[in-house]
Amino acid sequence: MSKVKTHKVIGLRSTLLSLFLFLFFILLSNQFEPYNQSQLANIAMLLIAVLSITLLTGASGQISLGQGAIMAVGGYSSALLVTRLGLSMWLAFILAIFVSALFGLFLGLAAARLSGPYLAGTTLVMALAIPSIAVRFETFFSGDVGLSVDYGMPPEWLTKLIGEVSIEEWSLYVVLPFTAVALFAVLNLSNTRIGRTWRAVRDNEVAASLAGINIGRTKVIVFVCASGLAGLAGALYGFRGLVAPSVYPTDLSLTLLTAAVIGGLRSIGGAIFGTFVIVFLPDLIEKVTNNLAIPETVGIYLPALAIGLLLLLTVILNPRGAAGALEHLRHKKKH
Amino acid sequence: MTPFLTAFFSGTAQGAIYALVSLGLVLVWRSAGVVNFAQMGQAMFTTYIASQLIQNNYSYWSAFLIALISGAALGALVDLGLMRPLTSRKNSQLLNSQSMRTTIPVIASLGILGVLKALAGIFWAGEERGFPSPVAPNAIKIGDTSLAITGFDLFVIGTVFLTLVLTTIFFTKTGMGLAMRASALNPEVTRLSGIKVGSVRTLGWAISGIASSLAGLLVTPRTNLSPNTLDLLLIIGFTAAVVGGLSSLAGSVLGGFILGYVISFVNVYSAPENVFIAILAFLLLALFLRPQGILGSKEVRSV
Structure with a gap:
């Protein structure tokens, strides 16, 4: 062995x-x-x-x-x-x-x-x-x-x-x-x-x-x-x-899963990255919508929309998340 | 009217709707091997479309029909746009492991659910609104005694019954239905006999979209419509599908009615707060006693 x-x-x-x-x-x-x-x-x-x-x-x-x-x-x-x-x-x-x-x-x-x-x-x-x-x-x-x-x-x-x-x-x-x-x-x-x-x-x-x-x-x-x-x-x-x-709420469970997936399910660094995203992304979006004068009735749904799209994008582009994408890039450079 | 009959009638009407949801889940599970957690999100969206049309002075029935068609379109779109590329991808290392192949589609469907809910909130302001029913929700009277069943309940039961008959005819008498059953049983052999397994699978998603869209139209006159109202229906439908057997269409319908009675009897004889706990207990009991479901067949895992 x-x-x-x-x-x-x-x-x-x-x-x-x-x-x-x-x-x-x-x-x-x-x-x-x-x-x-x-x-x-x-x-x-x-x-x-x-x-x-x-x-x-x-x-x-x-x-x-x-x-x-x-x-x-x-x-x-x-x-x-x-x-x-x-x-x-x-x-x-x-x-x-x-x-x-x-x-x-x-x-x-x-x-x-x-x-x-x-x-x-x-x-x-x-x-x-x-x-x-x-x-x-x-x-x-x-x-x-x-x-x-x-x-x-x-x-x-x-x-x-x-x-x-x-x-x-x-x-x-x-x-x-x-x-x-x-x-x-x-x-x-x-x-x-x-x-x-x-x-x-x-x-x-x-x-x-x-x-x-x-x-x-x-x-x-x-x-x-x-x-x-x-x-x-x-x-x-x-x-x-x-x-x-x-x-x-149930949404909390799903948000946590999103954080883990976005960052990369197999990576601990990815977990840290994903958690930063789910906490700070809504604040960031709020700042942008305030500047663009988007009505509040639309604005409150934008964070959920962004997080959902991010989840879909991750799964489609690279199911290993941000960490997986990073590794992929590093791998490419070597060859 | 005795409490027993009240529970029985409302259980039948509710169970008919649960049967539709559970049928939708099983259709996709059998044809694609995915449990579609976005299913009731899709139904929520198409019910909003119908509601919008009725607001714009379309008749109930034309809105009804358009909702069903958009349900089919949305189901097919989810398969073609997301699930097919996901499951056909071979090179990704994450999908190399057995467990991830089943996990990634689940996560993808949750993503769709989130996006659909957010879009519904943006388009329709997300407030709870009523949804009309074509039949007055008054109790039916025989002589002077009013029965515990309403005209709307009968409409629900009738519509679901018709749907189930049509589904049965489709699966047993038509070539396409046969192809769907064959590709669920053995995709490889079906492909070799010249059937386009991919299109058959998309058809499964479309039919599931119709069934769940119909469930949305039938349940919202009672529950009202908001981006989150149909979440509970998904949970119940899933439990019904597991109880009946995820691999069996007849089992899923049976499971739907069983769940209808369980919930309705808990509501009448106990308290509505107990419903969630009853669902969880029932699901766990079913999983322990008969994991393959009442009509399901045991899965044989090949190495």
Whole structure:
């Protein structure tokens, strides 16, 4: 057997990359006014959810149209832990990962039996049904009104250390460590034995099972990992102010998938790029429509139109997304 | 009128519409191997076209006919413009892996759904509007007792029944229908026997477009019309198709009626808030008990 090129589990490269992203966000936020700082925080939390799709679809070939619903699971579990049990926010975030991972375990057990379109449809039904549970059991989940939670005020030691910290900056500081750790975990996971098993299952199930891989168990593990990530993202997303069904609509699931596809399903850099696009593109379009005096009734649909067209264009031109296109160019230059 | 009969009649009328949606999904699945998540987006769009025509003083029936024709055209366009180039592409590395070949068309159909919804919002302002029905929605009376079934329900059931009969005749008695069944069963052999498999597939998309467009016309008098109203219908239709068997046309119709009864009985005997959870529970139950569906055949995977 030929020697397979493997990376060390804790690679130097992934550590540096995660740290770089962390610093990059902080430096970028210093250049921004408060609104864009909070948009940057949005990117940092949504990136975690997009990474969960990169794992699920890019690395193991399973599709989920319901990552928003899993975000809701994370959001509700953390918000309930804080408001009902009075836990600290940080502990609630960590516990939200475990609750959603447990949810992912059940989902994975069902998903292991499904493939392609069945899985897509089932997760889409889930995306609609889960938020409706909050309305159904209103006394426990507070129905449509939702649970109010926030990041609180920046602690004193931080203001002493770096001076005045605005609410927007504080939300970014809360989210960024989680984003960096999630990025670090995903970067390393794809180079471990588990990551290679996932790719084998993605590319050819029959061949993978002949090579001794337990397909069912592999799929369940992917779902557990991806759901943990999505749940964390959902908890962070909810603590911007409100955890309610309207915060996690079906469109959120589809937007996340779009981000992952535009950037490139198999690329972590692509996930970062795609998340920037879905968060900043609507702002950019708004600026353009304001300048062109396009009526507001048309303007509100333009971001959705642009994102839909971008998704179609990506799939037609290069299903591997921006990252795939870049690689293609680099490849061409060599020859 | 007892609650049971109320649930039964409204279940039949709703189920007839779900059967159309589910039939549309299965038609495309069988002919192209794609679950078209944009299907009800297409139907939403054609229903808006009909609504616009009626506003411009066209008669209901001419708007009805034009909506069905544009449904067929839109379905064919999606296949020719997007799905065919996507699935025929051989060189892309991403499509080399088994799972990606089924994933990419799903993503593409979601893209179409997003674009259609945004366009409908831009063209028609996206506010909820009513949609007329050709029959008054009053309860039918026998003597003094009014039945739980309305004239409109009968119109829906009748139209769907007629559609199903026509579809059955098409698939069993015409050469084109036979060609469609053959290419669903084995495209390679069908191609070798001189049938243009590509055109047959496009025809499948077109017929599916008609069926879903009809479902849109029949459901909106009750639900009103907005870019998002038909999303729920897609979810229900998908569940119906899975319950009946994604590979079986008769199964998809059966699944549609089953879902109609399930939803209507949950509505009457429980609470409307429970409908979503009931759909999810029913879908999961069906997938666990009989993944190939009631009338579906087990998929045999070749290496």
